Amino acid sequence: MEAQTPTGFIELDQVEKVFDVRRKTGFMRGERHRVRAVDSISFRVARGEMVGYIGPNGAGKSTTIKMLTGILTPSGGRLRVAGIDPSRERTRLAHRIGVVFGQRTTLWWDLPLRDSYRLMHRMYRIPDARYRENLERCVELLDLGELLDVPVRQLSLGQRMRGDIAAALLHDPEVLYLDEPTIGLDVVSKSRVRGFLRDLNAERGTTVLLTTHDLTDIEQLCKRVMVIDHGRLMYDGALAGLHEVGESERTLVVDLERQLPPIRLESAPSVRTVKVEGPRQWLAFPASESAAPLVARIAADYPLVDLSVREPDIEAVIAKMYESAGGM
Ligand SMILES: Nc1ncnc2c1ncn2[C@@H]1O[C@H](COP(=O)(O)OP(=O)(O)OP(=O)(O)O)[C@@H](O)[C@H]1O
Numbered sequence: 001m002e003a004q005t006p007t008g009f010i011e012l013d014q015v016e017k018v019f020d021v022r023r024k025t026g027f028m029r030g031e032r033h034r035v036r037a038v039d040s041i042s043f044r045v046a047r048g049e050m051v052g053y054i055g056p057n058g059a060g061k062s063t064t065i066k067m068l069t070g071i072l073t074p075s076g077g078r079l080r081v082a083g084i085d086p087s088r089e090r091t092r093l094a095h096r097i098g099v100v101f102g103q104r105t106t107l108w109w110d111l112p113l114r115d116s117y118r119l120m121h122r123m124y125r126i127p128d129a130r131y132r133e134n135l136e137r138c139v140e141l142l143d144l145g146e147l148l149d150v151p152v153r154q155l156s157l158g159q160r161m162r163g164d165i166a167a168a169l170l171h172d173p174e175v176l177y178l179d180e181p182t183i184g185l186d187v188v189s190k191s192r193v194r195g196f197l198r199d200l201n202a203e204r205g206t207t208v209l210l211t212t213h214d215l216t217d218i219e220q221l222c223k224r225v226m227v228i229d230h231g232r233l234m235y236d237g238a239l240a241g242l243h244e245v246g247e248s249e250r251t252l253v254v255d256l257e258r259q260l261p262p263i264r265l266e267s268a269p270s271v272r273t274v275k276v277e278g279p280r281q282w283l284a285f286p287a288s289e290s291a292a293p294l295v296a297r298i299a300a301d302y303p304l305v306d307l308s309v310r311e312p313d314i315e316a317v318i319a320k321m322y323e324s325a326g327g328m
Pocket residue numbers: 019020021035036037055056057058059060061062063064
């Protein structure tokens with residue numbers, strides 16, 4: 001393994017991808033137009049980071065990942081992964097990256113998992129001892145033991161996904177790109193996949209770039225999230241910071257001794273009572289504000305019995321963010 005670089009294991013500087021598309025407008029007639037799938041995107045991911053890459057359909061996520069693997073060549077800008085230009089040295093890079101596309105399998109449909117893995121062993125020229133060790137570890141942690149001799153086409157989606165994740169890791173990649181790794185999985189399979197990825201990142205320091213529509217994946221795995229829309233990077237930072245960008249609200253649920261008219265706090269105009277149900281009331285307040293002074297004010301003026309604070313639903317936050325940017 002090479003000396004560790006402290007920052008910029010994945011580096012994008014004003015990367016663009018423009019597709020020339022021909023749209024049919026009638027019989028024998030067509031119109032050419034350009035789709036700017038990725039529009040001047042810059043970011044850096046440090047070695048060992050686990051970053052979420054999210055955005056609505058057609059935002060440019062898969063296009064970015066395809067450029068990071070070398071499948072697509074950028075139309076402009078500079079892109080490096082582990083110091084390698086992916087589209088120029090795709091084969092050399094392939095030894096250092098692992099890719100899982102949730103909607104497609106890299107496994108051989110008619111072969112048992114074991115045979116697919118053997119083929120990868122040869123293709124990637126993985127040293128025997130390392131291959132055996134990695135396979136054993138994946139089989140154990142992803143619970144693949146019973147499945148190794150089953151043809152891929154007979155596996156359930158969750159089993160196949162675990163098989164695909166193992167396949168992407170047999171050659172010890174330093175970076176793993178995951179495009180929708182939990183799509184279509186049941187709750188148990190999702191949690192198993194997430195647990196495995198968390199351990200992989202913690203124990204091996206594998207850098208992970210994760211694209212998903214399931215925000216629980218992000219909440220449970222990534223400290224940092226990047227949001228892309230219409231090919232542009234809209235947000236890059238802590239997941240918690242998204243709440244501020246999305247101007248979201250938290251909810252204070254208070255239980256009073258008895259039913260009372262909606263709580264009104266003259267000194268806190270940003271607080272709204274949004275629901276009253278018997279002695280329970282729901283108050284919405286900006287997520288960027290602290291709940292403590294609000295609680296103190298209510299406790300001083302009302303017969304408070306109990307309370308809880310509900311965090312904003314991250315999906316609502318992101319939807320709001322797309323709306324305010326004119327996206328979706
Ligand atoms: N090969 C291609 N030729 C022409 N246009 C393309 C091609 N690949 C992607 N696009 C267009 O580029 C834009 C970005 O697509 P991309 O697949 O990267 O989005 P995405 O964020 O991965 O979406 P999804 O969440 O639906 O998978 C879309 O408008 C898409 O139609």
